Amino acid sequence: MRKILIIGATSAIAEAAARIFATRGDALFLVARNAEHLRAVVADLNIRGAARTDSATLEVTDFAAHDAVIEKAERDLGGIDIALIAHGTLSDQARCEQSVDVMRREFDINALSTLALLTALANRMEARRSGTLAVISSVAGDRGRQSNYVYGAAKAAVSTFLGGLRQRLAKANVNVLTIKPGFVDTPMTAAIPDKGALWAQPEQIAAGIVKAIDRGRNIVYLPWFWRWIMLVIRHIPEPIFKRVKL
Amino acid sequence: MPAPGASWGRYPSATQHIIPLHWRDAELPAAAGTLLAYGNGRSYGDSCLNDGGTLLHTRGLNRFIGFDPATGTLRCEAGVLFSDILAFAVPRGWFLPVVPGTRYITVGGAIANDVHGKNHHRAGTFGEHVRCFEILRSDDSRLVCSREVNADLFAATVGGLGLTGVITWAELTLKAIPGPLMATETLRFGNLAEFFALSAQSEQEHEYTVAWIDCGGSGKTFGRGLFIRANHSPATQSIAPPLRLRMPFTPPLSLINRISLRALNAAYFHGSRQGRAVTRYEPYFFPLDAVADWNRIYGPRGFLQYQCVVAPAHAESAVAELLQRIAASGTGSFLAVLKVFSDRRAAGILSFPRAGTTLALDFPNRGAATLALLEQLDDTVVAAGGAVYPAKDARLKGARFRRYFPQWEQMLPHVDPRFSSGFWRRVMET
Numbered sequence: 001m002r003k004i005l006i007i008g009a010t011s012a013i014a015e016a017a018a019r020i021f022a023t024r025g026d027a028l029f030l031v032a033r034n035a036e037h038l039r040a041v042v043a044d045l046n047i048r049g050a051a052r053t054d055s056a057t058l059e060v061t062d063f064a065a066h067d068a069v070i071e072k073a074e075r076d077l078g079g080i081d082i083a084l085i086a087h088g089t090l091s092d093q094a095r096c097e098q099s100v101d102v103m104r105r106e107f108d109i110n111a112l113s114t115l116a117l118l119t120a121l122a123n124r125m126e127a128r129r130s131g132t133l134a135v136i137s138s139v140a141g142d143r144g145r146q147s148n149y150v151y152g153a154a155k156a157a158v159s160t161f162l163g164g165l166r167q168r169l170a171k172a173n174v175n176v177l178t179i180k181p182g183f184v185d186t187p188m189t190a191a192i193p194d195k196g197a198l199w200a201q202p203e204q205i206a207a208g209i210v211k212a213i214d215r216g217r218n219i220v221y222l223p224w225f226w227r228w229i230m231l232v233i234r235h236i237p238e239p240i241f242k243r244v245k246l
Numbered sequence: 247m248p249a250p251g252a253s254w255g256r257y258p259s260a261t262q263h264i265i266p267l268h269w270r271d272a273e274l275p276a277a278a279g280t281l282l283a284y285g286n287g288r289s290y291g292d293s294c295l296n297d298g299g300t301l302l303h304t305r306g307l308n309r310f311i312g313f314d315p316a317t318g319t320l321r322c323e324a325g326v327l328f329s330d331i332l333a334f335a336v337p338r339g340w341f342l343p344v345v346p347g348t349r350y351i352t353v354g355g356a357i358a359n360d361v362h363g364k365n366h367h368r369a370g371t372f373g374e375h376v377r378c379f380e381i382l383r384s385d386d387s388r389l390v391c392s393r394e395v396n397a398d399l400f401a402a403t404v405g406g407l408g409l410t411g412v413i414t415w416a417e418l419t420l421k422a423i424p425g426p427l428m429a430t431e432t433l434r435f436g437n438l439a440e441f442f443a444l445s446a447q448s449e450q451e452h453e454y455t456v457a458w459i460d461c462g463g464s465g466k467t468f469g470r471g472l473f474i475r476a477n478h479s480p481a482t483q484s485i486a487p488p489l490r491l492r493m494p495f496t497p498p499l500s501l502i503n504r505i506s507l508r509a510l511n512a513a514y515f516h517g518s519r520q521g522r523a524v525t526r527y528e529p530y531f532f533p534l535d536a537v538a539d540w541n542r543i544y545g546p547r548g549f550l551q552y553q554c555v556v557a558p559a560h561a562e563s564a565v566a567e568l569l570q571r572i573a574a575s576g577t578g579s580f581l582a583v584l585k586v587f588s589d590r591r592a593a594g595i596l597s598f599p600r601a602g603t604t605l606a607l608d609f610p611n612r613g614a615a616t617l618a619l620l621e622q623l624d625d626t627v628v629a630a631g632g633a634v635y636p637a638k639d640a641r642l643k644g645a646r647f648r649r650y651f652p653q654w655e656q657m658l659p660h661v662d663p664r665f666s667s668g669f670w671r672r673v674m675e676t
Contacts, residue, residue, distance in 0.1 A: 012268070012306070036271055044309035048334065187268050187306070 001051050002026045003077035005070075007060070007117060008087025010037040012186035013136065016206030017084060022050035029073040029080075030055040032087075052076075060087050060113035061105070070120050082132045082213060083121050085114055090188045091151040103150050110154035115161050122165055126172040133169075134177040134213050135162055139221065142180070142230045145246045166218060177212055178219045181205050182226040251301055254541055255290040256548030257611050257640055260297035260668060268306035270323050270414040273386055275302070280666040281384065283412045285325060285352030289359065290551040291640030292668030293407050299666065302412055304354055310334070311415055318420035319377070324354030324413040329535075331420075336527065340420040341478070343375035347583075349532050354413040359637040360405030360597040364454035364476075364531070366587050372418075373404035373593035379416035384664035388414070393593075402660035405594025407636055409661045409670055424480035428454075428530040431476070431522045434515075437469040438562050442603075445586045448475045454530075457584040461572055461607070462511040469569065471584065472518055476530055485526050492538040500545035500610040507578040514580075534581075544610050551638040552620055553598075553606035555587060557631035561603040564630035568605060568623055575619045579607035595656045598635045606638070617641055636669055647673035 004021055006014050009030035018028060022045040030045075030053065032038050038055045045053045054076040058069050074080055091106040118133060125131035140148055141155030159178055166176035183189065183199045200223050208222040221227040236244070251262050264284075265275045274281070280299035287294060295301075307325035314320075318340050320331065329349040331342060346361040355361075360373040369375070378392035381403060391400035403410045431452075435441045441457055448455050452475035459471035502510075534540055541549070556564040565584070572578060582605065589601035609616050624646050627634060633650035634642055648654055661670075 037269055040270065040309055040311075043311055047310040047313045187266065190266055 002081040003029075003079055005029045005031070005073045005077065005080045005083045005121075007031045007058070007083070007085045008136075009055070010034060010041055011086050011088070011188065012202035013181070013184060013205050013209070014084060014086035015041055016202045017086075017209050018045055019048055020206060020210045022046075022048040022053070025049050025051050027051040027077055028053045029077050031058050031069055031073070033057060033059055060117070061108045063113070063116050066113075066116055066120055070117070070124070074124070079128070080121070080124070080131060082134060083125075084209070084213075085117055085133075085135045087113070088136065088188070091148065091154075093146075093148045093150060096150040106150050107154050107157075110151060111157040114158050118161065118165060122169060122174070125174045126169055129173050132175045132177065132213055132216075133162075133165070134179060134209065136179045136181065136209075137162065139180050139182050139226050139230050143234050143241075147246065175216050175218075177217055179209055179212065179222065180219065180226065180230075181222045182229070251284070251295070252287060253291055253294050253640075254288050255550055255611075255640060256541060256544070256546075257550060258292055258295070258297075258668070260292065260295040262296050262298070263300045264303055265300060266303040266306050267325070267412070270307055270309075270380075274382060274384060274412065277302075281412075281662075281664050282667045283324075283354060283358070283408045285355035285358075286327060286350055288348055288351045288355065290638045291636075292672070293359070293636050293639065293670075294355075295668040296666060297668050304352060304412070307354075307414060312417075318422060319417060320420055321415060321417040322353060323415050324357075324379070325352050327352055328356065332527075335420055336423070336426050339422055339424075341423040341527070343419060343421050344369050344372040345531050347532060348535055349528075350535060353416050353418070354408075357404055357413055357416060358406060358408045360592055360594045360599070361637075362587070362599045364456040364585065366585065366590070366599060367449045367455065368453050368588075369421075370588070370590040371405075371592045371594075371597055371599050373597065374590070375419050376404065376593070377417045377419060379403070380414045381411040382414050383411040384662050399660055401593060401595050402657055403594070405592065405597035406657065406660070407596065407667060407669065409657070409665050409667065411662045411665060423478045425478070425482065426527055427479040427481045427483070427485065427524050428476045428527050429479035429481070429522065429524055430474060430530055432518060432520050433473045433475075434520060435469075435471055435473055436467075438566055441469070441471060441473065441584060442562060442586070444473045448473070449586075451475075451477075453477050455585065458514070459569070459582045459584045459605075460511045460515050461569060461578040461580075461582045462508045463569075464573060469566065470515060471582075472515065474530075478527075479524055481524050483524065485524075487526060488528050488536055490536060490538055493540050493542045496542040497545055500547065500549070501543045502549075502580055502608075502610050504576060504578070507580055510580050511578070544608075547611040547613075549608050549610050550616055550620065550640055551606065551608050552623060553604060553635040553638045554623065554627045555598065555600055555602045555604040555632050555635075556627060557602045558589075560630040561586075564626055564632070565603060565605055567626045571622050571626065572607070572619070575615070575622075577609060577612070577616070577619060579609055581608045582606070595653055596636070596651055598633060598637070600633065602632060604635075606635075636673075639669065642673060644673045644676040
């Protein structure tokens, strides 16, 4: 039995991952915004076999509340073996371009709140000299594109931060996993019509995340083919890239 | 998984606005036109389609809500798949009370089509084992329905083809089993009379009975087939769950055609092992689930399934006439399934199962020729006091539908004014 903290636990990918953990009999602590949704997920995981499931509500941009929630998770679980950070919003790029407030808010949710949570969790795991930090970043963070560069920049910040954290915590026996999903068919992306062949289901991504955690991986693209797609995209020279529509 | 907004037969095609549902406490989303809940797309024709309207995808409603390990009572959201329930329940010694030929259906879909299985003679339809459910209507009301409370809406929703609103959750009773294995017995029969004798003789001792019949038989082989009967087995040997293959692409033409059919049917008849065996439950109940996307084998034009029931008094002659009409048309069906229903009264107003013998057939879509054949089969079914299964249908005309379901008018007060389907418009407007 492992003790697992999940932040953004009512997101489709996190919920699917939590089901895999629950089926294995792990103990879970779920954090999300909506208490009603949390209740539904907690009941489901307990039936599926979780050793226990506790929860707390949190607005991730309420930075002052982070510590208390992590404290409670640690207390209820009796220590945290794995923390999966999965919250996020798909930024409305057009609105971010028109409003600095909207842009900053998106950055708070998708970057700064994650970095703050990681800072607190990293120090605890470093002190205990064990644990896994698994964080959902995105392929969007691999290169800025006109269609979603605010979201992409926030995810780039997360990926880069995790790179540094991984080096720092390697000495302390703490594994840091950067998860880069491609297009996933979830409520977050429900507004996007015409989902083509590149789209994956949240259950597929969740299975990939659990496998990567089990194997102590560093960076994982999900599904795997995104590693090669992003390799190509990252290597398109800027003079050409600025003229393509992506 | 079928493309979102398609049905399993891949015929007819429809264009719909698709809205996924994720939380059972959420209100119905704002949407233009008519609405219809869509589960996992395993209905064959257009009862799960809503051309020009909106489909509410329910697969995101996939949480368990409560389970009582003492009684086997399970409450879950309506988008939970039978495969999920079985994966959860079988290791704990429970099984679904009724399962159809695929486990990739949702609980909501099982209720809306009041599905049946190989144990109809013992357990009736799925609706018999549903204790209650919640219906979300377009006026944002939520009604919990059972045999005691909102009993009329309960009867209209069981087998009600999704027309009464969205089922958000349901509570059902699982049944205790000794383990994941099945003790099966496969017997050949040479003609229809032998089938009926075997069926009558097997029902006492066997919880599950079904037969496969060779549609290509003629003369001395007319009406031959394989009868398969089974019970849950307490055996404890370890058998690995089956691997899943996938039909990776849609061939440009149907691979099921006149020539391949005769060979496939003969090979199946002669190649199947007779006698007793012990297997896991999956290959026994869900042999076709072993090949994901098997419906692609029928090519881009898709296929039509025809499932009918004929009354007991005419069963043997009517089944013979159906097989003769199929043979005369020069087509055939690889997956011809025959089963005797009991006279248990189903829970729904539009439930399909009733006393008699049911025959299910798959036909590659060859356009007008196929539609003409199915019209002819309807002639036999009408004369034999039977009915056609809406969940499988893509072409039935309204006059025939009303004949098959004479109580159809009882549905009308319960149909939600915002809900509709391709099937419903067809049988109401033609």
